[in-house]
């Protein structure tokens with residue numbers, strides 16, 4: 001009997017094709033068969049088939065897709081705010097939902113998904129979220145070090161995320177820039193970080209307070225136009241960007257945008273921007289560990305700095321990327337020297353040790369091939385690995401961002417994170 005299971009990709013955007021459809025059609029054919037594409041825009045399905053060189057059946061109606069394609073699993077890679085409805089329908093049909101992060105965009109959607117998982121449990125449906133940050137070689141090594149007890153019990157964590165004016169700005173060009181689509185960066189982006197911290201610490205968040213705002217993009221810009229294509233300010237704007245990697249993709253996407261109006265090169269200074277471009281979150285884990293988290297989406301360089309202080313020592317992970325100031329590829333001269341990754345142990349007993357970070361190839365520092373292997377490179381019923389995020393863990397990542405959004409909206413009011421499993 002064939003061990004291959006039937007998969008449908010929901011959401012034929014950049015991530016859906018690169019992370020899921022292409023690998024399923026090439027590297028993971030032993031256990032997986034991609035049997036269809038779902039998207040609300042038929043032009044995007046047609047473009048996906050052209051890019052993939054495939055003739056997969058396309059569906060614009062999710063229920064019809066479940067009935068006709070009869071997949072064993074649905075990979076959900078649509079806009080964040082739509083994950084919940086597709087996950088719930090997949091669970092109701094007793095199938096496996098594999099969703100991109102974030103699981104969803106707020107506490108209400110978390111509760112709805114959890115209720116569906118409970119209601120349809122007997123039908124056999126399950127949901128996992130592809131939290132790929134857990135699979136990064138540096139984060140995996142950090143986890144090994146923490147679990148070895150080398151710094152004792154973790155007491156305090158600082159996590160500083162810097163998104164530069166190229167990568168960070170991209171969230172202000174597209175659907176992410178509207179909170180109802182993405183939950184804002186504290187959900188869309190920080191769900192990576194909150195999930196990784198939950199996993200590294202092995203506890204759940206309890207008390208939280210946050211502040212944040214839009215202080216650089218959106219209405220703060222000196223000028224604006226609807227999009228970069230044809231922008232009269234192009235010559236003087238650091239954020240002018242050509243979004244297409246080649247002429248074929250440019251044509252395909254320009255054709256597809258005619259039917260749904262979704263553009264990829266929207267102006268970062270558009271007044272519709274309502275997500276924070278800077279935020280700070282303070283929270284406490286149930287085991288007592290304290291977190292200071294910050295996110296800046298207009299940073300001069302890209303990277304992160306994560307510090308774990310324990311009862312016996314300290315671990316620091318620092319990554320500085322080959323940064324590009326804004327879309328015009330303006331580099332920061334002299335920065336070359338500081339580019340790279342380091343994982344440092346500060347131990348009163350062992351002294352200062354630079355720990356080695358394993359090398360890995362592939363997207364997101366090698367995280368994507370590793371997570372693809374866990375989900376698609378093993379038999380369907382292989383046991384979960386420790387890095388595969390089940391529903392309850394994916395919920396916790398969203399709850400922190402949601403709690404932070406609520407706290408910010410209430411002028412930094414302290415909130416109880418787990419209360420959002422019940423209401424709010």
Ligand SMILES: NC(=O)c1ccc[n+]([C@@H]2O[C@H](COP(=O)([O-])OP(=O)(O)OC[C@H]3O[C@@H](n4cnc5c(N)ncnc54)[C@H](O)[C@@H]3O)[C@@H](O)[C@H]2O)c1
Nearest residue numbers: 011012013014015016039040044077078079080082100101
């Ligand atoms: N894990 C990671 O590192 C990572 C990286 C990038 C994106 N993502 C996630 O992947 C998902 C897709 O992101 P993307 O960058 O490919 O976005 P995208 O905009 O390129 O693609 C989204 C696709 O979903 C479709 N879509 C939107 N609303 C829909 C609806 N209501 N019904 C059906 N289809 C709909 C769009 O037509 C589009 O084809 C998002 O959830 C995002 O958060 C994860």
